[in-house]
Amino acid sequence: MPKPRKSPFAPGYIAIIERLISRRHELGMTQEDLARAYGEDQSFVSRVERRQRRIDVWEFVQFCRALTLDPGVVLNGSSVAGLVAELDNLRMQLLAKDGRGPVTKGIVRKPPRATRSPEPSSPSKTRHKEKTGS
Numbered sequence: 001m002p003k004p005r006k007s008p009f010a011p012g013y014i015a016i017i018e019r020l021i022s023r024r025h026e027l028g029m030t031q032e033d034l035a036r037a038y039g040e041d042q043s044f045v046s047r048v049e050r051r052q053r054r055i056d057v058w059e060f061v062q063f064c065r066a067l068t069l070d071p072g073v074v075l076n077g078s079s080v081a082g083l084v085a086e087l088d089n090l091r092m093q094l095l096a097k098d099g100r101g102p103v104t105k106g107i108v109r110k111p112p113r114a115t116r117s118p119e120p121s122s123p124s125k126t127r128h129k130e131k132t133g134s
Contacts, residue, residue, distance in 0.1 A: 009051060016060070019074050021049050023067045037066035 007013070024034055031045040038045065039062075047053040048063075055063065064071040 013054070014051065015077065016074060017049060017051060019077075020063055020067060020069075023069055027067065029067075034063075034066055038062055 024031075029037075030042075031049070032042045035042045035045045044053070048055055060074075061071050064074060
């Protein structure tokens, strides 16, 4: 079985670098800001982002830390915004399932559960003694 090529142009690697670039933009960071947080110069970040320099695992983790990202999230292909949206969707599904939230796509809202109304008050079981005036 041939070894997979270690190319900065492999689709998986490109996707990872694109996620890092996207996160840098989300944070409003420049390449210079990221380089300072990472401990390198701006040209290093530029070469990585243009895929002229491939980063190893250690460098990837350091990039993620500088961008306040979980490396596992980046590798799994999820974005922070995507995870937040997914959690919101799950929360809405749970609320809809309980009948407390709005209907979301593909979920039928159950009618609210009927609650028992309190039984009408019944006459007291205790006997009242009539007072006699003797």
